[in-house]
Amino acid sequence: MTKRKQIAIYGKGGIGKSTTTSNLSAALSDIGYNVMQIGCDPKNDSTTTLRNGKPIPTVMDTIRSGSHDLSNLIHEGYNGIHCVEAGGPEPGVGCAGRGIIAAIELLDSNGIIDDYDPDIVIYDVLGDVVCGGFAIPIRQGIAEQVYTVTSSDYMAIYAVNNLFKGILKYSGSGGALLGGIIANSITKSSQKNMIDDFSAKTDTEVIEYVPRSPTVTRCELDGVTTIEGAPDSKQAEVYRELARKVINNKNAYIPQPFEVDDLADWASSWINKLLLEEKVTHDGIQSGGSGV
DSSP states (O other): OOOOEEEEEEEOTTSSHHHHHHHHHHHHHHHTOOEEEEEESTTOOTTGGGTTTOOOOOHHHHHHHTOOOGGGSOEEOGGGOEEEEOOOOOTTSSOHHHHHHHHHHHHHHTTHHHHHOOSEEEEEEEOSOOSGGGGHHHHTOOSSEEEEEEOSOHHHHHHHHHHHHHHHHHGGGTOOEEEEEEEEEEOSHHHHHHHHHHHHHTTOOEEEEEEOOHHHHHHHHTTSOHHHHOTTSHHHHHHHHHHHHHHHOOOOBOOOOOOHHHHHHHHHHHHHHHHHHHHHHHHHHHTTOOOO
């Protein structure tokens, strides 16, 4: 039996983390892997596009109900993917991070993941804060690799830099290391260059560039992944390439994050470049040119 691969994908809320994760799961299942996706985001929407837009009961729902029936924790999604949502506290009550801790402990102590014997387990984790339960996949080494989804937006990169601090902190005590950066919503070469520069300065690597595409939005509105809803599209092939890279990736980076002030200075210099590019493009269009 080959060793089970466990990875965690982090990203700032709204950056496309769950979209990327679900398409990665779908692409891996199409290759022939037995996949389990565990949503560790209190919004409980990690796996909806794997199930035709339908939400599923969460692990925390089961815990709160006092039920001892654990058969309702795993739900089948696209191509047999095992879907789990950790869930969180009721609105206004408790800590979402503690909900993730309780959910993972329940799955582990009852051997539920082992019962389904997946080849790969993917944890979809909110990356705005890397503390408490949100840090569990890193801190306890549950995941062997961590990936982060980011765009060239400053607050997305700020969240990634915080994640890098968490990985660095636990790297000496058996914590998960970085597998790579997934650059999302890339539409311009300058955006790619900005993320490449961030990667170089933090001693990490970009594993894939995912362009912004209306195909993704169309499929999500239909309640499916791009892999399922538009399998012949260029965007689907990008996700398949990401899946091939992830499954074969043996790299493990210990990031060297920026200090806060240094990150702000670095970002400021890049924003000035992006603004200049925007101005040149605008002026070129206004004068009848083709732009950049």
